[in-house]
Amino acid sequence: MLSFFRRLYKIFYPPVAPKSSDALRFGILGAANIAPQALIVPAKSHSEVIVAAVAARDQKKAEAYAKKHGIPVVHKSYDDLISDPSLDCIYVPLPNGLHYEWALKALKAGKHVLLEKPSVSNAAEAKSLFRHPILSKPNAPVLLEAFHYRFHPAWQYFLTLFNPEDVQEVEVMNYLAAGIFPRDDIRFNYALSGGTLMDFGAYAVSTIRQIFGAEPTSVKSASFRPMPEGFDKNADEAVYASYEFPNGGTAKITADLQARGGYWAPGMTKDWPRLAGAFPTLFVKLKPKEESVDGGLVKVTAKSIVFHCYMGPHLYHRLDIAITTELKDPSKDGKVVKSEKKTEYKKAYKWQDNGERKGEEWWATYRYQLEEFVNRVKNRKGSGVWVDAEESVRQMEMIDATYEKMGLPIRPTSNALE
Numbered sequence: 001m002l003s004f005f006r007r008l009y010k011i012f013y014p015p016v017a018p019k020s021s022d023a024l025r026f027g028i029l030g031a032a033n034i035a036p037q038a039l040i041v042p043a044k045s046h047s048e049v050i051v052a053a054v055a056a057r058d059q060k061k062a063e064a065y066a067k068k069h070g071i072p073v074v075h076k077s078y079d080d081l082i083s084d085p086s087l088d089c090i091y092v093p094l095p096n097g098l099h100y101e102w103a104l105k106a107l108k109a110g111k112h113v114l115l116e117k118p119s120v121s122n123a124a125e126a127k128s129l130f131r132h133p134i135l136s137k138p139n140a141p142v143l144l145e146a147f148h149y150r151f152h153p154a155w156q157y158f159l160t161l162f163n164p165e166d167v168q169e170v171e172v173m174n175y176l177a178a179g180i181f182p183r184d185d186i187r188f189n190y191a192l193s194g195g196t197l198m199d200f201g202a203y204a205v206s207t208i209r210q211i212f213g214a215e216p217t218s219v220k221s222a223s224f225r226p227m228p229e230g231f232d233k234n235a236d237e238a239v240y241a242s243y244e245f246p247n248g249g250t251a252k253i254t255a256d257l258q259a260r261g262g263y264w265a266p267g268m269t270k271d272w273p274r275l276a277g278a279f280p281t282l283f284v285k286l287k288p289k290e291e292s293v294d295g296g297l298v299k300v301t302a303k304s305i306v307f308h309c310y311m312g313p314h315l316y317h318r319l320d321i322a323i324t325t326e327l328k329d330p331s332k333d334g335k336v337v338k339s340e341k342k343t344e345y346k347k348a349y350k351w352q353d354n355g356e357r358k359g360e361e362w363w364a365t366y367r368y369q370l371e372e373f374v375n376r377v378k379n380r381k382g383s384g385v386w387v388d389a390e391e392s393v394r395q396m397e398m399i400d401a402t403y404e405k406m407g408l409p410i411r412p413t414s415n416a417l418e
């Protein structure tokens, strides 16, 4: 318990590192809610990162934000920030529908870009951005879709627990209690490329693609809960989808940004904001393995894994690894003669290997991600975790395919598309 509070404290109030002379200078586009968590606080403990400037549509807002977060420079506009020659990197935490335009402008200005997830609005934008000639020139700038959870050791450890070929079933459940985001939030605004599939749903799509180590062969089913009367008809408030994979396995996802119910006495409580499942969770079931053993018996081993809080593993997480072994007797119609279940509980706040890869118990997913972003810019080896450009393209293809199956339009393409 003490280590939990100690970790939380350090996540929010990390030790401040003295900055090196070659630290990368970041500018932030927009006085975004997510930036303190995703960049400003993680930067404090990174000796090679300085959050140097911010711009907002309203300069007063930018000034107040800069003061609050100790950002020395405020630019008058997004364009001014991007053309600031003293900046090396631009962080783009704008609404999804503006990601393409501003990421491309920043790349064209020669800046490295840390781009919030989902990278862009749809696959057409993703192909244009991630395959842009600017990115294949010598000394090309770095562009990263900020799927932060992937950079945490807990996620990477989880991926070592199975062979993707053996995965039979996956279920991802991402609930966020109703009322946390108002229904006029950018997340529910189609024109800004909102929708739950673009938000909590994007994590779910990203996880299943990694777990199977492959792209789905089809979106088997997809449906959504629409926004209530008077709100955006093209935004999905919750999404339910299933997918088939090349090895025959299947995945089911649920993402709900206005989740209610989940209590006893559902008749009375169905409209209460849902707290059950408050930590996004995923379940993996592997194909059972059969082998012949002494006495003419058959041993069947089945493994399943539950990953609690996979999206924010720095706050808390737990991996439950259950192995069930059954001995069956083929001469008695496969009767189970012995059965045993063992469950191990694991966690990984740091890398599990010999300490070559950098990290601390209290590093948030965003801090691990920042470490890799800097390593990439500085051409260093790092932890080896990255989100490749083509992966970001395939991710948006799967989101488009899911919207199509749901019967909703894919998110609108930017007028700036090249």
Ligand SMILES: NC(=O)C1=CN([C@@H]2O[C@H](COP(=O)(O)OP(=O)(O)OC[C@H]3O[C@@H](n4cnc5c(N)ncnc54)[C@H](OP(=O)(O)O)[C@@H]3O)[C@@H](O)[C@H]2O)C=CC1
Residues within 6 Å of the ligand: 029, 030, 031, 032, 033, 034, 035, 038, 055, 056, 057, 058, 061, 093, 094, 095, 096, 098, 116, 117, 118, 146, 148, 186, 192, 199
């Ligand atoms: N990695 C993570 O864990 C998370 C990632 N995200 C992602 O980050 C991005 C931003 O999310 P979040 O910080 O919650 O969003 P905010 O609601 O804080 O919006 C971000 C910024 O968008 C700017 N903006 C520009 N145009 C518009 C417009 N037309 N309407 C509204 N805002 C506008 C605003 O900038 P200005 O200050 O100039 O007015 C605002 O500061 C999204 O892509 C989201 O998916 C969000 C939460 C968590």
Ligand SMILES: O=C1OC[C@@H](O)[C@H](O)[C@H]1O
Residues within 6 Å of the ligand: 176, 187, 199, 200
């Ligand atoms: O990326 C995100 O992670 C946390 C969520 O609360 C948020 O909706 C989403 O944008």
